[in-house]
Amino acid sequence: QVQLVESGGGLVQAGGSLRLSCDASGRTFSSNMMGWFRQAPGKEREFVAAISWNSGFTWYAESVKGRFTISRDNTKNTGLLQMNSLRPEDTAVYYCAAADFFGARQVRQYSGWGQGTQVTVSS
Numbered sequence: 001q002v003q004l005v006e007s008g009g010g011l012v013q014a015g016g017s018l019r020l021s022c023d024a025s026g027r028t029f030s031s032n033m034m035g036w037f038r039q040a041p042g043k044e045r046e047f048v049a050a051i052s053w054n055s056g057f058t059w060y061a062e063s064v065k066g067r068f069t070i071s072r073d074n075t076k077n078t079g080l081l082q083m084n085s086l087r088p089e090d091t092a093v094y095y096c097a098a099a100d101f102f103g104a105r106q107v108r109q110y111s112g113w114g115q116g117t118q119v120t121v122s123s
Contacts (some may be wrong), residue, residue, distance in 0.1 A: 001026055001111060001112055002024050002025070002026045002032060002098045002111075002112045003024070003025050003026045003112050003114075004022050004023065004024050004025075004079075004096045004097060004098065004112045004113065004114045005022070005023045005025075005114045005115070006020060006021070006022055006094060006095060006096050006114045006115070006116055006117040007020070007021045007023070007117055008020040008021045008117060009093075009094060009117030009118045009119045009120075010118075010119070010120070011120045011121075011122065012086055012119075012120070012121055012122070013121070013122050014086060014087055014088055014121055014122065014123050015085060015086065016086050016121070017082070017083060017084045017085075017086065018083045018086065018119060019080060019081070019082050019083070020036070020080065020081040020083065020094055020096075020117060020119075021078060021079070021080055022034065022036070022078065022079035022080070022081075022096035022114070023077065023078055024077040024078070024079070024098070024112075025077065026112070031053055032053060032098035032099060032100060033050055033051070033052060033053060033098065033099040033100070033101065033102065033103075033104050034050065034051050034070075034072055034079045034096060034097075034098055034099075035047065035048075035049065035050035035051075035096065035097055035098075035099060035104065035105070035110055036048040036049045036050070036070060036079075036081045036094060036095070036096050037094070037095045037096075037097065037107060037110070038090075038092035038093065038094045038095070038119075039092055039093050039095070039116075040091060040092040040093075043092075045095070045107050046061070047061055047105045047106070047107070048060070048061050048064055048068065048081070048094070049061065049064065049068055049070040049081060050070065050099075050103075050104065050105055051070045051071065051072055051079070052102060052103075053074075055071065055072055057102075057103070058070055059103065059105055063089075064083075064090075067083065067084050067085045067086075068081060068082065068083050068084070069081070069082040069084075070082075079096055081094070081096075083119070086119075086121045087121060088121045088122065088123045089121075090119060090121050091119060091120050091121050092118075092119060093116040093117065093118050093119075094116060094117050094118075094119050095113055095114060095116045096113075096114060097110035097111060097112050097113045097114075098110060098111060098112045099111070
């Protein structure tokens with residue numbers, strides 16, 4: 001099973017940018033879907049973005065479409081989430097995970113969850 005570790009979170013003002021990284025180990029990362037999710041205090045974990053194994057397909061939540069960009073480099077076993085035009089409502093712990101199912105966007109379809117990285121956007 002692939003294991004993932006997130007990094008790159010921090011505190012940023014509204015309108016700013018952050019880039020999150022997701023480093024994979026264990027089972028071959030390149031064969032999996034990779035997804036980013038987030039969880040705000042008192043809320044359920046929600047889908048943010050996903051990318052297919054060969055980067056040919058991407059999916060985004062409506063709330064981040066046009067502001068966030070997901071990418072991956074299978075040669076480095078790394079995934080990225082570039083977040084621009086950040087808003088206070090983007091504040092959450094961000095997680096990456098892997099899935100075997102093409103187009104997976106449900107939390108239950110993913111595994112290999114890391115500890116998450118905190119993103120805080122001040123107004």
